[in-house]
Amino acid sequence: MKIKTDKEIIERILTKGVEQILPSKEILKNLLESGRTIKIYQGFDPTADTLHIGHAAHLHKLEDFRKLGHQVTCVIGDFTARIGDPDKKSVRKPLTKEEVEKNMQSFKGQIGKILDVDNKENPVIFRYNSEWLEKLTFTDILELTSKFSVQQMLKRDMFQKRIKENRPIYIHEFMYPIMQAYDSVVLDTDIQLGGNDQLFNMLAGRHLMSILKNKEKIVITGKLLTTSDGSKMGKTEGNMIRMDDTPEDIYGKIMAFNDDLIVEGFEILTFATMDEVKKYQERLDSGENPMNLKKELAFKITSEIASESEAKKAQKHFESVFQKRKQDVDVPTKEITGEEIVLNNLLVEINFATSKSEAKRLIEQGAVKINNKKVSQYNHILNIKDTQPLILKVGKKICKILYKP
């Protein structure tokens, strides 16, 4: 495929959702405008069984490269995942080969939701890094490790932190960046893309490339979408939106974003151009209700990951369930045998509370409504037979109680 130098796409590559470009934006710009084929790759760690929405950001960028005709490779870090990237808190427990394989299965499909992997003109290449990492001998490893100093490794702030806290740092944890660096060498890549959290590892690759290949690998780090409390969104933190979530969930979780994330969300998580992103910012600044914008964001993301029609459904669902509180759409029903039951026992019976004590607390706190009337006596005796239909609400949970003779 002939290389395109579409100005708009190049501009988007250089700016949208980009945290930094090393060694410089200009070098990348020149490369993109030169018309030569560029090899770019991104690694995906199958340490969880799904990708999350943060990955979407990078996939958009890869797709831009692909559209221009460049060679895009997705490296599934099946080998590296078994060790795990060192973490701030502690050593990760290694994953078994089986766990990794299980996690990997769905990756390609999920990547394909955004990246046009099977495009006829310019398909995406998939590689597993066990292909080359597994074959390394101890001699090879010595060779590689001799290119890095302990001081270099210890620069990583998470290691610094652990030194301060007197927590252990194991030798194999140094191997993660080295293995990733070696990925770059094997692929002979021109560019590596990754989240800003991967900066250190990607720089290790830059270092190794320059020594072994005398080549200046370009590193692009993407902005990470941070949650309101400043922590990143991702697998490790458990607050992620999974790519395989249902459209309703995706839509709903985006609506749960803090308002501050709206514009960033458009920039990082969607195909929108920077001009469009600016317009969203302007609308927000001019005092438009953030909710409208957030709904647009949720709709856009949901339709990019799922489909437009599913996004429409998700939106309707959200509107009816949360905004209009018409919850009777799909109220689950439970059957209760016996004509009468004490209220706190009922909550336990239908699993709305795990113990009678908890049920009692909920009732006393005013969480319980029977047919929309608050009941605050825990020992209230409910005659199920005579109060049909019976809609029970406990906090956000709701269900219909049926009398079963």
Added chain:
RNA sequence: GCAGAGGUGGCGGAGCGGUCAAACGCAUCGGACUGUAAAUCCGACUCCUUCGGGAUACACUGGUUCAAAUCCAGUCCUCUGCACCA
């Protein structure tokens, strides 16, 4: 192996003989407020209860004591340091 530190609720982390079902923070849940949220405020957060109370709980097993998360002994586990030249 030797020397130290330590194991407390979902997590982090106080408490170091009684007033401890265990401070404080986070998470969670409920209420109020809203545009779904977030933020904020208030409340709850072992179980059972005839609503007066009661029963289990601070790694485990024993012991000391009127009384133990708190002291003692043993067991298990975790972490840190030391290790050659001696």
